[in-house]
Amino acid sequence: MEKFERSERNYLIAVLKLAGEPIAVTAARFGISVQHAGNIARGNAWMVETRAGRAVPNGLTTRAAIAIEHALGFWPSDASKGFVESSAMTMLRSENGRRVIMEDIGRWLTNP
CATH class of the missing domain: 1.10.10 (Arc Repressor Mutant, subunit A)
Structure with missing residues (x-):
């Protein structure tokens, strides 16, 4: 798995x-x-x-969505991919910027 x-x-x-x-x-x-x-x-x-029942975009894990919200202040959606990608350094510096979460986010960003 x-x-x-x-x-x-x-x-x-x-x-x-x-x-x-x-x-x-x-x-x-x-x-x-x-x-x-x-x-x-x-x-x-x-x-x-x-x-809290909010939808998570396809290809993104719940833990990565939560990390994005904590670091960037909003719940992610497909429409926010560009902003999340441009905020990679902010994500890395956050307490949730662990490698595994960044891998989850990277996988989501590269999915069509």
């Missing part, structure tokens, strides 16, 4: 847990242990709350 897929799977696990799905059902759905699913759900619950 690629990083992008894993990130979105982890987000979905947190969504399902917060929606009330039993963690054992979620674990079985994704073929992971109950303990691992519980850890993922707890570790990603903050993203579910921060995203």
